[in-house]
Amino acid sequence: MTQPSWQPWQGSGVPQPWQGGQAPQQWQGGSSMLASHADRERAVDVLRAGFGEGRLEQVEFDQRIGQAYAARTVGELALLVADLPLGPLPHPAPVTPVPRTFQAAPRPRTNGKAVGAAVCGLLCLPTFGLMGLPAVVLGHAARSEMRRSGEAGDGLALTGLVLGWLSVGGWALVLTLLLIVGLAAG
Known part of the structure; x- marks a missing residue:
């Protein structure tokens, strides 16, 4: 040819x-x-x-x-190679979105009041129970907000509630015993 x-x-x-x-x-x-x-x-x-x-x-x-x-x-x-094209041109890969099945689900934000309830609940021990009442109030407020907004932090709020109620119950027991001792002595 x-x-x-x-x-x-x-x-x-x-x-x-x-x-x-x-x-x-x-x-x-x-x-x-x-x-x-x-x-x-x-x-x-x-x-x-x-x-x-x-x-x-x-x-x-x-x-x-x-x-x-x-x-x-x-x-x-x-x-x-002067009379030849430079070879096959690479075709850009089509951009395909990652299916939602394989994408990480966005983590919900942690409720700030739940964090506060857990911190107050943990501070009940070093403060001899004085932080128990704020832990209970913050814990209940956080759980009601989380039901409405879908935020995370239920475990933190529950920790604050348990430790807060234990502290409040401890103080109630101490005051009741003091009252009984005061009435019996006097």
């Missing part, structure tokens, strides 16, 4: 590297920089893509591959 006349090496009279002729020392429009292994592999990839698309025949492809591996300069490699 003859090559179409539009190809750059047709009729130029200059022997091309893949045609088995003497390769020029430097490509006229390119670089005389020495080619690396990666440069040669990129040129071979372009040649393979051109062969796969039917732009090269088997014999010409084999000649160009041999010349690509034997090329010393980047200019010689550029001449080997």
Whole structure:
């Protein structure tokens, strides 16, 4: 099969590297920089893509591959692939949203009053129960807000309520005992 006349090496009279002729020392429009292994592999990839698309025949492809591996300069490699497209263009991956099934569910915000109830409940021990009443009030307020708004923190509010009620119950027991002792003594 003859090559179409539009190809750059047709009729130029200059022997091309893949045609088995003497390769020029430097490509006229390119670089005389020495080619690396990666440069040669990129040129071979372009040649393979051109062969796969039917732009090269088997014999010409084999000649160009041999010349690509034997090329010393980047200019010689550029001449080997000058009449070919740069290979298949990568198609950008379509952006597909992640299904809701695999997305992490957003965590609800923790209610501030529930945190306050837990802190007051824990402070009941070092303050001898003085923080029990604020823990109970904050715990009940937090649980009613969480039912309406769907916020998180029910465990914190419950902790504050339990510790607060234990503190209030302890103080009620102490005051009752003091009252009984006061009435019995006096």
